[in-house]
Amino acid sequence: xxxxxxxxxxxxxxxxxxxxxxxxxxxxxxxxxxxxxxxxxxxxxxxxxxxxxxxxxxxxxxxxxxxxxxxxxxxxxxxxxxxxxxxxxxxxxxxxxxxxxxxxxxxxxxxxxxxxxxxxxxxxxxxxxxxxxxxxxxxxxxxxxxxxxxxxxxxxxxxxxxxxxxxxxxxxxxxxxxxxxxxxxxxxxxxxxxxxxxxxxxxxxxxxxxxxxxxxxxxxxxxxxxxxxxxxxxxxxxxxxxxxxxxxxxxxxx
Amino acid sequence: xxxxxxxxxxxxxxxxxxxxxxxxxxxxxxxxxxxxxxxxxxxxxxxxxxxxxxxxxxxxxxxxxxxxxxxxxxxxxxxxxxxxxxxxxxxxxxxxxxxxxxxxxxxxxxxxxxxxxxxxxxxxxxxxxxxxxxxxxxxxxxxxxxxxxxxxxxxxxxxxxxxxxxxxxxxxxxxxxxxxxxxxxxxxxxxxxxxxxxxxxxxxxxxxxxxxxxxxxxxxxxxxxxxxxxxxxxxxxxxxxxxxxxxxxxxxxx
Numbered sequence: 001x002x003x004x005x006x007x008x009x010x011x012x013x014x015x016x017x018x019x020x021x022x023x024x025x026x027x028x029x030x031x032x033x034x035x036x037x038x039x040x041x042x043x044x045x046x047x048x049x050x051x052x053x054x055x056x057x058x059x060x061x062x063x064x065x066x067x068x069x070x071x072x073x074x075x076x077x078x079x080x081x082x083x084x085x086x087x088x089x090x091x092x093x094x095x096x097x098x099x100x101x102x103x104x105x106x107x108x109x110x111x112x113x114x115x116x117x118x119x120x121x122x123x124x125x126x127x128x129x130x131x132x133x134x135x136x137x138x139x140x141x142x143x144x145x146x147x148x149x150x151x152x153x154x155x156x157x158x159x160x161x162x163x164x165x166x167x168x169x170x171x172x173x174x175x176x177x178x179x180x181x182x183x184x185x186x187x188x189x190x191x192x193x194x195x196x197x198x199x200x201x202x203x204x205x206x207x208x209x210x211x212x213x214x215x216x217x218x219x220x221x222x223x224x225x226x227x228x229x230x231x232x233x234x235x236x237x238x239x240x241x242x243x244x245x246x247x248x249x250x251x252x253x254x
Numbered sequence: 255x256x257x258x259x260x261x262x263x264x265x266x267x268x269x270x271x272x273x274x275x276x277x278x279x280x281x282x283x284x285x286x287x288x289x290x291x292x293x294x295x296x297x298x299x300x301x302x303x304x305x306x307x308x309x310x311x312x313x314x315x316x317x318x319x320x321x322x323x324x325x326x327x328x329x330x331x332x333x334x335x336x337x338x339x340x341x342x343x344x345x346x347x348x349x350x351x352x353x354x355x356x357x358x359x360x361x362x363x364x365x366x367x368x369x370x371x372x373x374x375x376x377x378x379x380x381x382x383x384x385x386x387x388x389x390x391x392x393x394x395x396x397x398x399x400x401x402x403x404x405x406x407x408x409x410x411x412x413x414x415x416x417x418x419x420x421x422x423x424x425x426x427x428x429x430x431x432x433x434x435x436x437x438x439x440x441x442x443x444x445x446x447x448x449x450x451x452x453x454x455x456x457x458x459x460x461x462x463x464x465x466x467x468x469x470x471x472x473x474x475x476x477x478x479x480x481x482x483x484x485x486x487x488x489x490x491x492x493x494x495x496x497x498x499x500x501x502x503x504x505x506x507x508x
Contacts, residue, residue: 010467069476091477109449111467116456122448148448159439162481167432167446168453169468170497171425176462176504178421185413192421193458194376194402195363199422200454202370204447208430213264213365214423222323223345227416235500242496243424246489250430 001141002059002083004028006052006074008040010112011088012065018120018145020044027056052077059083061141063106068092075100084134090161093154094128104129104138107157108146111168120145126152126160177236209250216244217251255395256313256337258282260306260328262294264366265342266319272374272399274298281310306331313337315395317360322346329354338388344415347408348382358383358392361411362400365422374399380406380414431490463504470498471505 001024005012008031016026026044030052031037037048049055055062057079064071064087071087075097078085085097086104097103105128110118125142127149129135135151142149152160175196179189202211215223224244231237255278259266262285270280280298284306285291291302303309309316311333318325318341325341329351332339339351340358351357359382364372379396381403383389389405396403406414429450433443456465469477478498485491 067472068474091480109445111449111453111456111465113456113460113465113467115460116465118452124445124448156439156441158480158484159435160441160445161477162484163432163435163441163446164449165468165470165481165494166428166435168449169466169470169501170493171428171450172453172457172462172466173470173497173501173504174420174425174428175457176466177500178417179462180504181413181417181420185410187410187414187417189462190458191363191378191414192417194378195365195418195422196425196454196457198372199365199426200450202365202367203426203429203450204444206367206369208426208433208443211365211367211370212423212426212430213367214419216419216423216427218321220322223415226345226412227419230412230416235503239424239496239500240419242493243427246431246493247423247427249489250427250434 001025001061001144002027002056003061003063003141004030004056004059004083005040005046005063005065006030007063007065008036009065010114011108012063013040013043013114014112014118014120015063015065015088015106015108015145016040016044016046019141022144024141024144027059028054030055053079055079055081057081061086061138063088064097071096084137086138090164091158094130101130102134104134105154105157106138106142107152107161109160109164111172121147124148124150126150126157128152128154128157177239180233181231181236212247212251214247216247219248255279255315255398256281256310257315257317257395258284258310258313258337259294259300259317259319260284261317261319262290263319264368265362266317267294267297267368268366268372268374269317269319269342269360269362269399270294270298270300273395276398278395278398281313282308284309307333309333309335311335315340315392317342318351325350338391340392344418345412348384355384356388358388359408359411360392360396361406361415363414363418365426375401378402378404380404380411382406382408382411431493434487435485435490466501466505468501470501473502 026046029041034050041048062085084102086106107126109124125146280300283291283295283300288304295302316339338356340360361380363378379400
């Protein structure tokens with residue numbers, strides 16, 4: 001398949017590399033800045049472009065992987081093409097790509113960082129298509145890079161994205177706060193590695209609610225009071241109190 | 255070694271099983287309720303007791319693994335013994351065990367659930383002893399069950415415990431909130447498994463701050479606004495706003 005990427009960020013980079021690896025031709029990479037387009041284009045043997053007028057009109061797929069709020073403006077500047085347009089955004093309806101009719105979404109449920117390689121085979125990809133035919137073609141493309149492809153409506157996709165913000169972005173921020181607390185006392189963060197791994201591994205096998213441990217779930221007021229006293233950053237104190245309260249409520253110890 | 259356990263909860267259970275496995279004799283398990291004492295005692299071939307007066311005085315180690323606020327009361331009821339007393343609490347100074355002189359702490363940095371087996375070899379164990387001799391003896395005991403044993407002062411232990419609350423208890427609660435959001439829409443939680451795994455795996459290799467992704471770190475106000483609208487639970491909305499604000503501040507995009 002011939003694929004054009006609109007955007008050259010982390011999602012575009014990892015997806016383009018996987019599609020290339022699977023035997024597809026990445027014909028172009030567009031970015032507002034040619035330098036960024038070139039960074040990804042060079043890795044996948046594509047032509048870098050910084051003007052949407054220069055887009056190849058004969059590709060099979062145009063994959064939009066840009067910031068959500070940039071997407072509508074880009075769509076208005078798109079030349080007309082016959083290929084399928086699909087974006088990778090969790091919280092954006094596919095209608096953003098109208099009036100192009102062959103439109104859809106190809107949402108990878110994963111956290112991508114430039115420096116970290118990922119195995120696309122394990123990444124759940126969620127497909128939506130304006131028509132059954134478009135959805136099927138997108139699914140076929142997706143199945144070239146992942147063993148974990150599903151159809152999902154836009155309404156459910158945005159719920160999944162919201163849940164992912166909690167399970168990934170917010171969980172990671174909890175690691176960050178832990179890391180800050182430790183570095184102030186010069187305790188190395190890697191000591192938490194087995195704990196972080198086990199916390200994640202547990203919820204593969206049991207409900208996260210049942211996996212909950214710690215002072216908040218066992219209503220250990222004394223420990224929580226000590227912890228609040230140890231935190232000199234008011235924002236960390238606020239997070240500590242609020243999340244502890246939420247744990248308490250969810251566990252039914254209200 | 256002859257070991258007595260004071261307490262029969264998750265930490266006591268997993269540690270007693272590991273010590274027994276390593277060839278030690280668990281001579282007694284004390285719990286306020288004989289039934290609970292028996293549950294663990296039966297698994298490790300120990301005598302269950304529900305009265306501290308019945309404690310064997312000839313054990314080498316007495317390991318206190320009870321709720322933090324119960325510990326002081328139990329200590330006042332302890333008979334005098336010649337063996338070492340050690341507690342497993344992150345946030346409690348070893349002075350809670352005075353006037354007994356051979357006192358210390360043996361703190362396992364892990365999350366334990368009754369239903370989930372753990373491999374103690376990988377669990378970091380942190381040792382504190384009132385004297386160098388006590389610390390060394392505790393370290394020897396700890397090294398029978400873990401390849402990851404370190405001395406750590408009580409002051410640093412409580413910081414580590416606080417950090418663990420964020421990295422484990424609070425991260426797990428983020429999984430719980432994600433699970434609630436998904437179950438309302440009948441989206442199965444296991445779809446998040448690869449994401450949760452990758453989020454944890456990333457911070458083994460890179461700083462959590464550098465691993466941060468999502469709308470808050472890229473200041474995607476539009477997505478965050480949509481997410482807040484999707485959340486009908488005020489507590490989840492409050493957590494979403496507060497944690498997003500904290501991510502924003504930590505990432506320096508203020």
